[in-house]
């Protein structure tokens with residue numbers, strides 16, 4: 001017999017059919033009669049009637065359609081056309097191919113691990129380091145302060161240091177005016193970096209800037225609104 005259910009073609013051959021040598025009803029879904037890679041036939045149970053098997057296949061299809069996620073262990077041809085595909089990542093692997101939802105993240109444990117690692121790498125790439133920010137500033141003509149061996153500045157200039165595992169870079173000026181006040185040079189740097197799209201905040205004690213990667217969420221008002229909280233040096 002041949003019928004369709006929710007977009008799938010279901011064919012069933014009873015054990016009495018000349019094309020069925022298995023002693024159990026054999027079935028095909030959308031023309032697939034054997035599973036890769038072992039080429040085992042798709043079979044019901046011995047003694048099962050065609051009607052019982054059809055019922056079971058329809059229930060399984062209903063169940064798949066009701067689930068929010070595509071099962072990575074279920075063959076693509078079980079799914080309604082356009083809902084599932086062979087996961088592209090699994091095509092280059094030694095292990096068997098698996099299934100993912102079209103336009104959905106793969107639920108295979110290996111793919112989930114890989115996706116998590118990639119997300120981490122992306123976050124690191126868009127991160128910010130003292131060296132990268134210092135080179136942005138020196139290219140724009142700002143002078144990097146020379147430092148003594150103990151890190152204390154020996155010439156006028158900016159100083160950048162990575163903080164919070166490269167989530168942000170603190171920028172200060174070698175001749176800091178102390179808590180609550182920011183020198184004109186630092187205010188100019190803040191304007192420059194904000195103009196470049198960086199998220200610039202003023203540290204809680206003022207006197208230094210916190211610079212975050214472009215587009216990142218910060219904690220405090222963004223420069224220049226944050227400037228109201230501290231007194232810039234009078235010129």
Ligand SMILES: [Zn+2]
Nearest residue numbers: 087106108111
């Ligand atoms: Zn996958």
